[in-house]
Amino acid sequence: MNIAYFVWEYPPRLVGGLGTYADEITKQFEEMGHELTVFTMNDGGKLPTNDKRGNSINIHRPVVADASSIIPVFVDEELRRWGDEGLHFFSDVLNYNILSAHKFVNRVAKERKFDLIACHDWLSAMGGVIAKYNTGIPLAFHVHSTEYGRSGGGGSSTLKDLEYFTAKQANMVVTVSYAMREELQRLNFPAEKIRVMWNGVDEKKYDMQNMKRDDVRAYRKSLGVGENEKMVLFTGRLTLVKGIDTLVRAMGKVVAQQKNTKLVVLGRGEMAGELKMIASQAGIKDSMIMVDKWVDEKERLMLYAACDVLCAPSRYEPFGIVPLEAMALGKPVVVGVGGMRESVIDGRQGFYCDPNNSEDIADKLLRILKDDKLARQMGREGRERIEKVFTWKKIANQTIELYETVV
Structure with missing residues (x-):
């Protein structure tokens, strides 16, 4: 053709x-x-x-x-x-x-x-x-x-x-x-x-088998995430439609119950200043790391590899490639509404969340962060779903x- x-x-x-x-x-x-x-x-x-x-x-x-x-x-x-x-x-x-x-x-x-x-x-x-x-x-x-x-x-x-x-x-x-x-x-x-x-998603490129453990550990350290800390990742535009404001509020409860947790935010947008204020109000200013720069695919891969869970609590999302990329690397995901609920099966590769409810987001994140066995199982199922459906x-x-x- x-x-x-x-x-x-x-x-x-x-x-x-x-x-x-x-x-x-x-x-x-x-x-x-x-x-x-x-x-x-x-x-x-x-x-x-x-x-x-x-x-x-x-x-x-x-x-x-x-x-x-x-x-x-x-x-x-x-x-x-x-x-x-x-x-x-x-x-x-x-x-x-x-x-x-x-x-x-x-x-x-x-x-x-x-x-x-x-x-x-x-x-x-x-x-x-x-x-x-x-x-x-x-x-x-x-x-x-x-x-x-x-x-x-x-x-x-x-x-x-x-x-x-x-x-x-x-x-x-x-x-x-x-x-x-x-x-x-x-x-x-x-x-x-x-x-x-x-x-x-490119399942060959987005594969944890390509990532060296020492490189991932070093990258986490460069971000400010300790070896014994958990990392929640958000990547996307810092805008209301992406639900990042609710996620930052949710991290107050997450950090209160799981103190060794950091939120890493990759993206730029009009809400950047407001998010810092929300983080201060939620008492997590020192638990939020903002990566305010353009990153190439190599570093984006490293961000996924470094995280323990990806959170994409969008209020509007026609489909969303970000959860696919995280799933391909064997990471559990928490997603908002729209097309992301077609790539993720609730309770299998991760959880659905209400993007307007910080309590719900916090609860879903905590279920994964507190249960390593569940997180690993969801990660495996995510990778399997990618290979079966989304190459x-x-x-x-x-x-x-x-x-x-x-x-």
Whole structure:
């Protein structure tokens, strides 16, 4: 299959989970013998506009001009409130989409035959729609999250309308969980088009057998976690939707009952200052370690390996790759709501928690932290579930099977 792939982030420019997804799934597609032409954002002109990865992944990264001065003329009030930096971001995304679609329609698609166009979220939706409209090639629209969900029910009408319009134009809507399918149906997305495809994890890379015990011990020490202390890990954006505020409050009870416990928080976001204040109020200021920096995959692997339990108490999470990565490394997990409850079976690989209830989060963490046998059993079951269901190879094969239904 020859696929035109519109995705906002792609290696070496990785911003979040979408980039990880695109990186892993396209590698698998190539190994399966498919050809891909990727249209993605540049990084301020620092990256090659034309590039190649492997033998059959061609990459196009247009260099854009700043159009932020005119953007306020035709967007809604919510987008205008993004400020200068936000409008510049929207300008970059808009120009990336238009330039990419023009290049695909007027040059690339005339040089070779394509079977499918795939685009991801609103960030590349415009490019996908323009490409389909001008070529007639079937379009698969991947929805990893919605503006409605990300904003807690509000958000920009411009972005919500764009998501809905793209779903109407697409031949297929692929989303990341059954929880997300229900959300899309509530938002009146065409139900007959929606298909569910979970995310995956590289089970060979995320494997404790690759980690040296002395290296893990040394890394824990570098963080400030003692050899006889327990480590709870949170990794993600420091924002209300991730439930990190409730987790920090929960740690007051956890530390009171399990004094040798540290919370390690990896991430950045608007709640960083507030979390420090909450930690002081909860009496755990000295038990919370904030890792305020970007870490590469090697260090992220070490963080998972170093922890005793991962806590991801999200209030909104379409799927969530973080619990998969922890489970692959044999770690028990405590998760909030949404798609994470499809990757984790309550009481087997970890526990579900109420992201708005610090007592519930504390109780679930304490059950794991106080019972090493239970923690080890959950870790083993987590690894087994990854190998059985969530490898990228399995996900890629199932995704291609979906694509074939509209080609």
